[in-house]
Amino acid sequence: MAKYKRIMLKLSGEALAGPKKTGFDEETCLKVAKQVKQIADEGIEVAIVTGGGNFWRGRTSENIDRTKADQIGMMATVMNCIYVSEIFRSVGLKTEVFTPFVCGAFTSLFSKDKAVECLEGGKVVFFAGGTGHPYFSTDTSTVLRAIEIEADVILSGKSIDGVYDSDPAVNPDAKKFDEIDINEVIDKRLGVVDLASAILCMENKMPMMIFGLQDEDSIVNTAKGITNGTLITTK
Numbered sequence: 556m557a558k559y560k561r562i563m564l565k566l567s568g569e570a571l572a573g574p575k576k577t578g579f580d581e582e583t584c585l586k587v588a589k590q591v592k593q594i595a596d597e598g599i600e601v602a603i604v605t606g607g608g609n610f611w612r613g614r615t616s617e618n619i620d621r622t623k624a625d626q627i628g629m630m631a632t633v634m635n636c637i638y639v640s641e642i643f644r645s646v647g648l649k650t651e652v653f654t655p656f657v658c659g660a661f662t663s664l665f666s667k668d669k670a671v672e673c674l675e676g677g678k679v680v681f682f683a684g685g686t687g688h689p690y691f692s693t694d695t696s697t698v699l700r701a702i703e704i705e706a707d708v709i710l711s712g713k714s715i716d717g718v719y720d721s722d723p724a725v726n727p728d729a730k731k732f733d734e735i736d737i738n739e740v741i742d743k744r745l746g747v748v749d750l751a752s753a754i755l756c757m758e759n760k761m762p763m764m765i766f767g768l769q770d771e772d773s774i775v776n777t778a779k780g781i782t783n784g785t786l787i788t789t790k
Contacts, residue, residue, distance in 0.1 A: 558780035561600040561674060563701035564591070565694070565711040568609035568635060570768040577609055579635075583769075584642045587712075590774040591679060592646050599778055600674040602704055604682045604697040605639060607631030625689035632693060633658060636683035649678045655687030667703050674704065694752040702759045709756075709763040710777050711748075716767030717785035718747045734786045737763075747787070756789055763787040 566587065573580030591601055610631040613624025633654060640650040651673045653665040662683060663669065673680050685696040701709050715723065716731070718740070723729040737757045740747060747765055748756075756763060766777045766784030776782055 559707040561706050563706040563709045564603045565697045566605045567713045568606035569714045572609035588643045588646045594778045602680045605635040606693045622689040629684045633683040636681040652681040654684035694748040698752045698755040711765050712768030732785045760789045
């Protein structure tokens, strides 16, 4: 039985790339689409934000102005959302892609009322292009849109399966949290989301679940409250 009525699903660009580590991995995206179809058929309303890290991580370049680098990153998320939404359509889902800036006929201009109308009408809604402004990550736009559409929870599917007290790729003894309060995430600078996103979650009581996207049926299980990931609470 579904635990949530309306969810915001955040998909990292790296996770969408699957084992290829860059670009799109169609098999991975199809697995995501089939899982979302399953929970949508159970009546869960699904909104999605994708990262752009499978195409662009401009902050690592010292030769490009930060504003321009972030704009390129925004366009990477637009490509991701258009691609993933088409994969979703191939499994029978109806979709709508919103951006905070005009993209010709490719997307619809974001409106809370229109987005909620689409969700209530059974469409999977994609929010591409971040906030439309530099210096804000896709984590921030995920939390912002989740708050705007009054989602019950943010489910964040990553290439890592939860929140750790240190980087598990560097420290083999890193401890994973089953549950952690957002204040501890902020105080310890755990880096699972950026500080602006964490504070938005804290101030607006928006819980977040971090889980491994590659785990079997991870989206379906997490939407039902069954997960091996980490629940970030906002007590």
